[in-house]
Amino acid sequence: MCSDFLRSACLALALVLSPGAVAQSLPPALLEKAQALPAPTGDELRRHAAVLAAMTPGQRAAFEQRVAQWDAQVPAAQRERREAWQAWRALPEAERQQLRAAAAAFSAMPPDQQQTLRTQYDALDGSERRGWLLGPVLGTIYPKLHALVAQVPPAQREALLEALRALSPEGRADLAVLAQRTPPQARDALRTELLAQPAPQRDAWLRARLRQ
Numbered sequence: 001m002c003s004d005f006l007r008s009a010c011l012a013l014a015l016v017l018s019p020g021a022v023a024q025s026l027p028p029a030l031l032e033k034a035q036a037l038p039a040p041t042g043d044e045l046r047r048h049a050a051v052l053a054a055m056t057p058g059q060r061a062a063f064e065q066r067v068a069q070w071d072a073q074v075p076a077a078q079r080e081r082r083e084a085w086q087a088w089r090a091l092p093e094a095e096r097q098q099l100r101a102a103a104a105a106f107s108a109m110p111p112d113q114q115q116t117l118r119t120q121y122d123a124l125d126g127s128e129r130r131g132w133l134l135g136p137v138l139g140t141i142y143p144k145l146h147a148l149v150a151q152v153p154p155a156q157r158e159a160l161l162e163a164l165r166a167l168s169p170e171g172r173a174d175l176a177v178l179a180q181r182t183p184p185q186a187r188d189a190l191r192t193e194l195l196a197q198p199a200p201q202r203d204a205w206l207r208a209r210l211r212q
Contacts, residue, residue: 144176
């Protein structure tokens with residue numbers, strides 16, 4: 001989701017890009033902020049604005065209604081939705097397809113079965129629910145990998161998640177055992193050693209470490 005500024009700038013820039021609005025320009029305050037944005041953020045702003053500019057009046061009205069509904073949510077709900085969206089964007093496409101299929105299967109269930117699953121999910125602790133944001137591959141084993149993943153330095157996070165997804169199920173199971181055996185002060189070293197291994201050799205390296 002756009003931040004408050006980005007959303008406002010998207011809407012304003014969409015007006016600039018709309019047919020018949022050549023004489024319009026961004027409000028000075030937004031223009032000044034837009035010019036100061038880093039290139040990736042500015043590119044994202046222009047992409048959003050182009051989508052908005054291409055909308056029909058009905059589509060734009062529906063979009064503005066969704067924005068109003070978003071603004072009406074409490075900050076905690078917004079934060080949860082934002083984290084879920086960011087997690088979705090970070091997933092490999094193959095896992096997105098799995099989740100789309102799961103969502104379709106869920107929608108086809110009778111209401112009582114849907115409610116049972118919602119109740120089971122709500123009963124999970126917060127850590128386990130956050131683990132499922134990592135997708136179906138890592139979500140299933142996240143409770144066992146939590147000790148290794150939860151406190152990963154930001155600079156290592158993306159590389160670590162990529163490495164975990166590339167491991168075989170047996171490799172992830174071996175790593176889960178190692179993570180639980182490793183004292184907290186040694187987990188940074190375990191992560192660093194794992195990432196230092198060539199990807200094709202990580203499963204064998206984990207098996208060897210587990211036998212030590």
